[in-house]
Amino acid sequence: MIERVPSAEGVLAAAKRIASLVTRTPLLPLDWQGRRFWVKPECLQQSGSFKLRGASNRLMQLSDAERARGVVAFSSGNHAQGVAMAAQRLGIAATIVMPADAPAVKVEGTRNSGAEIVFFDRETESREAIGARLAAEQGATLVPSFDDVDVIEGQGTIGVETGEQLGKAPPLVIVPCGGGGLSGGIALALPESRIVPVEPAGWDDMTRSLETGRIVPVEEPPPPTLCDALQTKLVSPLTFGALRDAGARGLAVSEAEVEEAMRFAFRNLRIVAEPGGAVALAALISGRVDAPDGSVIVVSGGNVDPALYARIVGR
Incomplete structure (x- = not known):
């Protein structure tokens, strides 16, 4: 049996499937250092991040029997909110495994969508193990945050939208990366573009x-980071394969560069970017990537605690 892998065709099908459930986010023009860039603000997406796309694509394809048994997901917050919102809309019970130190705004958003939350200790417990146990006990479907073909193809719909909005493939797309579902999906949707996770x-x-x-x-041990949405310790063969086949090359940004990008987004774009959502913008404005004219920068989420955001933007 051939194992299914995410594909460009799957991304296109996902774009049609979820069109009525997600917001078609705009492309915001950004003139910076003599070049015109485009920012894709998924912080304006329903649930506050791109994660609603993959969750909707996965849940819409569940059978009636699977819907009746519910879903389980594990997430620090954005995938949690995406799954919870998609499940609520489709009449599916959702249980979400979240770290005890998840930002309050993400916990609140998940709970407001009707999901049951099970907390765990990020340092001593495995969210994957807890999620698998709960799914087995409940007979529920486990919905991974990135290690899933339908989730990856759903996230890639950002690339479909971008190509349609520009009327062509951009030369470069800079994308926040945790597990790689977003960057891998976009790589499939825009094979002519260079992808920088x-x-x-x-x-x-x-x-x-x-x-x-x-x-x-x-x-190990990884350093502390404000980018809670990107604290993934091991990527998936599915996402790695998509980015490797696309010839993608990644880079890393510092905490100071992330904070400056959050301030830049507020001042220049009038959008709220959470730390993890701002890393691609940080790569651009710090000069870590030399982006050609017409490049696209994805701001992947805006779910940040107000007190933290006020401290960072007010500096």
């Missing part, structure tokens, strides 16, 4: 994996 410093396992040609984990 961006991670927080010390959490750059996708960057190092692409450099070495094999999947390597985050080096």
Whole structure:
């Protein structure tokens, strides 16, 4: 039996499937250092991040029997909210495994969509193990945050939209990267574009994996980071394969560069970018990537605690 892998055709099908459930986010023009760039603000997406796309694509394809048994997901917040919102709309019960230190705004958003939350200790417990146990106990479908073909193809619909809005493939797309579902999906949707996945410093396992040609984990112990949405210690063969086949090369940005990008987004674009959502913009404005005219930068989410955001933007 041939194992299914995400494909460009699957991304196109996902775009049609979820069109009525997600917001077609705009492309915001950004004139910077003599060049015109385009920012794709998924912070304006329903649920506050791109994760609604993959969750909707996965849940819409469940059978009636699977819907009746519910779904389980594990997430620090954005995937949690995406799954919870998609499940609520489709009348599916959702249980979400979240770290005890998840940002309050993400916990609240998940709970407001009707999901049951099970907390865990990020340092001593495995969210994957807890999620698998709960799914087995409930007979529910486990919905991974990135290690899933339908989820990856759903996230890639951002690339479909971008190509349609520009009328062509951009030369370069800079994308935040945790597990690689978003960057891998976009790579499938825009095969003519160069893809640059961006991670927080010390959490750059996708960057190092692409450099070495094999999947390597985050080096222990990883440093603390404000980018809670990107704290993935090991990427998926599905996402790694999509980015490797696209010839993608990643890079990492510092915490200071992330904070500056959040301030830049507020001042210049009038959008709220959470730390993990701002890493691609950080790569651009810090000069870590020389982006040609017409390049696209994805701001992947805006779910940030107000107090933290006020401190960062007010500096």
